[in-house]
Amino acid sequence: MKVFNIVIAGVGGQGVLLASRVLAESALACGMDVKQNEVHGMAQRGGSVISFVRIGERVYSPVVMPGSADILISFEPLEALRYVHYLKPGGKLVYNRATINPSTVASGMATYPPDVEERIGRACRDAHGIDALAIAKEAGNAKAVNMVMVGSVMKNLPIDAKVVEGVVREISRDKGAEVNLRALKGGAAA
Amino acid sequence: MKKIISGNEAIALSFGDSGGVFASGYPGTPSTETLEEVARLDEVYCEWAPNEKVALESVIGASIAGGRCLSTMKHVGVNVAADALMTLTYTGVNAGLILMVADDPGMHSSQNEQDSRNYARFAKVPMLDPADSQEAYDFVRAGFEISEQFDTPLMLRTTTRIAHAKGVVEQREKIKPVVGEWARNVPKYVMLPNFGKIKHGEVEERLLKLREFAETTPLNRVEMADTELGILTSGISYQHVREAYPNASVLKLGLVHPLPEKKIRAFAAKVRRFMIVEEMDAIFEEQVRAMGIRVDIGKDRISYCGEVSADIVRAALGDAVTGSAPPVADLPQRPPTFCPGCAHRGLFTILSKLKAFVSGDIGCYTLGALPPISAMHSCICMGASISAAHGMAKVNEIAGRTEKPVAVIGDSTFFHSGMTGLLSLAYNGGNALVVIMDNRTTGMTGGQENPGSGRVLQGEPARQVDIATLVKALGIDNVAEINTYDLAETEAAIRKGLETPGPYVLIDKNPCILRYRVKQSMLAVDLEKCSGCRACLKVTCxxxxxxxxxxxxxxxxxxNICNGCGVCAQLCKFDAMSVVKG
Structure with a gap:
């Protein structure tokens, strides 16, 4: 099996790291080798966040090279555009359509590109925007966007969906499990 | 059982499984989680020290008292601990001692990208360089054995992509901690010149023995395959090499100091092209060239700056790299910024308005340097804000300039090494305004406890230092408290501090809203009143x-984002922002 490269992008505080953990734990539970990597630190203060999950029989580097991702999951449209070059030719992009202003826009130094979704469409033929924030709220918590995003790509991953559900149940706190599972299912149906 | 954990978690887990009894460190990305994970192991004692020197010294004491011990820090932390390290190498150890240092090539969250392998050569101590989480786990146990066998401190070096990357780890059987004798041995542990001279000779002999060990230890591994290309590498670079050239022959070093000369010579002789792949400095290459061994490809093709990648290795050999479209141009950047509701925002809004020269320090408040606030003009290292401001003021005085510098420093950084700068300011008759942002946490690294937070690493209550009392004891007479959420009050206090000659200290005691989950009633804009003047946007929220x-x-x-701090509302001339009821 060739190594399957997943890139997850978003904004600090959106739960990119937990989503990465779910995918990595699920791959391990499916008996595969896996490496997962993101950068902490400065990135936590509302900055741009990028995380890699690599799955295969034997995985060496924890880093995905630009041009080699099988799938890019972005929790925010501008971040989708920022990291779309990580996709290999024919790679798939799923992004959350809800925007979050970067500090440069909030402080009036820059403008959020109004045509962000058109530009995403031009940069990637296989791009799919979903209303993850709305689905998360329907599931019971706006913060479950990360689980919606995981759900939305499950059918495209070399991981059994049942295993992912099991991992989500295991790592959620008591009350959060049901919300997270609803978010996961909502994402899968989107 | 297999688990998927980071290098930091693996080191902590292995410390508990390898008979460790005492650990001490100071937070610093990417090393921080190691000690936090040790704290989760019930049977092992650990603590945050006020700085890395104190951490290493405490660990030296623990070793003398017979307990296997670990000190954790980031690369620049070793600079602070280096005084202890350079003599610890002479005394050696009683129980095994590991100094874990996490380097940050690429400077993801650091002020420089120094290569800690230099310290292993400088201090003449063995250093291990794991290539994944499993090796991080295994090398802790191997490290204790080497430390005790050769009577030496051992450095365990990681880099960001080892410390933070998660990989599959298989746990080994647990060794129960055995605490040895409390060593009383004056010639070994009292480094007077006469004893030190003897110990220096022993250090040189120890290094020769370690060189022999390096030739035979399985920590250094030859993977012979296609002999067209042979690569000497270690740590994370090994993974990039394997990713790029799965069929190449590789000499993978686990022990990166001292080097196995015979092994390298034999390996280089067997391959047609001999390449060295190492991040940052040419530590291997300089030594290998000094051995008189031919190096075909090395630092002439791989930068001293930043991280290595599979594509960088391919490019160095002139092979095709992964094709990719260029990144989309002209996108608005998304740099980190103060959290909504953060107390630093009000302070820097005023410092920016007053156009004061701000001598900054290491912490979340360093973000005050970014535009459009742009209110920090120097930031060198932990604790430098006050001492640097002092030097500026002295030269300003000589030059006849009247402007008084402002030093901004957080609580944890103040305890780390800002206190001595303040002592100098008082002692040497300095002239600076010092603002201490006491949010009672070590914020930028994720909210760790410190001597001012009232809790220890494990969360238990602890003696809480009072900063105002401490500042007065250091010799500062002018000390006042400010509330940086109140812009008018803050501006008045800073103006007074700048107008009053001599040392002046202001302390803000608002807690970190992220660490302490502070949430106030949010604000809303009355669109009828808002003129669209954008004056509020400058607060960068x-x-x-x-x-x-x-x-x-x-x-x-x-x-969904507003924290209700009200700083933006105070900049509104049209009274358009108000608290939402409910």
Whole structure:
């Protein structure tokens, strides 16, 4: 099996790291080798966040090279555009359509590109925007966007969906499990 | 059982499984989680020290008292601990001692990208360089054995992509901690010159023995395959090499100091092209060239700056790299910024307004340097804000300049090494305004406890130092408390501090809203009153945004993000922002 490269992008505080953990734990539970990597630190203060999950029989580097991702999951449209070059030719992009202003826009130094979704469409033929924030709220918590995003790509991953559900149940706190599972299912149906 | 854990978690787990009894460190990305994970192991004692020197010295004491011990820090922390390290190498150890240092090539969250392998050569101590989480786990146990066998401190070096990357780890059987004798041995542990001279000779002999060990230890591994290309590498670079050239022959070093000369010579002789792949400095290459061994490809093709990648290795050999479209140009950047509700925002809004020269320090407040606030003009290292401001003021005085510098420093950084700068300011008759942002946590690294937070690493209550009392004891007479959420009050206090000659200290005691989960009633904009003047935007809060309202763009506050601090509202001349009831 060739190594399957997943890139997850978003904004600090959106739960990119937990989503990465779910995918990595699920791959391990499916008996595969896996490496997962993101950068902490400065990135936590509302900055741009990028995380890699690599799955295969034997995985060496924890880093995905630009041009080699099988799938890019972005929790925010501008971040989708920022990291779309990580996709290999024919790679798939799923992004959350809800925007979050970067500090440069909030402080009036820059403008959020109004045509962000058109530009995403031009940069990637296989791009799919979903209303993850709305689905998360329907599931019971706006913060479950990360689980919606995981759900939305499950059918495209070399991981059994049942295993992912099991991992989500295991790592959620008591009350959060049901919300997270609803978010996961909502994402899968989107 | 297999688990998927980071290098930091693996080191902590292995410390518990390898008979470790005492650990001490200071937070610093990417090393921080190691000690936090040790704290989760019930049977092992651990603590945050005020700085890395104190951490290493405490660990030296633990070793003398017979307990296997670990000190954790980031690369620049070793500079602080180096005084202890350079003599610890002479005394050696009683129980095994590991100094874990996490380097940050690429400077993801650091002020420089120094290569800690230099310290292993400088201090003449063995260093291990794991290539994944499993090796991080295994090398802790191997490290204790080497430390005790050769009577030496051992450095365990990781880099960001080892410390933070998660990989599959298989746990080994647990060794129960055995605490040895409390060593009383004056010639070994009292480094007077006469004893030190003897110990220096022993250090040189130890290094020769370690060189022999390096030739035979399985920590250094030859993977012979295609002999067309042979690569000497270690740590994370090994993974990039394997990713790029799965069929190449590789000499993978686990022990990166001292080097196995015979092994390298034999390996280089067997391959047609001999390449060295190492991140940052040419530590291997300089030594290998000094051995008289031919190196075909090395630092002439791989930068001293930043991280290595599979594509960088391919490019160095002139092979094709992964094709990719260029990144999309002209996108608005998304740099980190103060959290919505952070107390630093009010302070820097005023410092920016007053155009004061700000001598900064290491912490979340360093973000005050970014535009449009742009209110920090120097930031060197932990604790430098006050001492650097002192030097500036002295030269300003000589030059006849009247402007007084402002030093900004957080609580944890003040305890780390800012206190001595303040002592100098008082002692040497300095002239600076010092603002101590006491949010009672070590914020930038994720909210760790410190001597001012009232809790220890494990969360238990602890003696809480009072900063105002401490500042007065250091010799500062002018000490006042400020509330940086109140812009008028803050401006008046800073003006007074700048106008009053001599040392002046202001202390803000608002807690870190992220660490202490502070949430106040949020604000909303009255679009009738908002003129769209954008004066509020300068506070750089991601809760603010411009939206179309009629024929104008007006300000909107995102209710999901606003923390209700009210700083933006104080900049509004039209009274358009108010607290939402409920």
């Amino acid at each position: 991601v809760a603010l945004g411009m939206v179309p309202a009629g024929d104008k763009m007006k300000v909107q506050i995102d209710p």
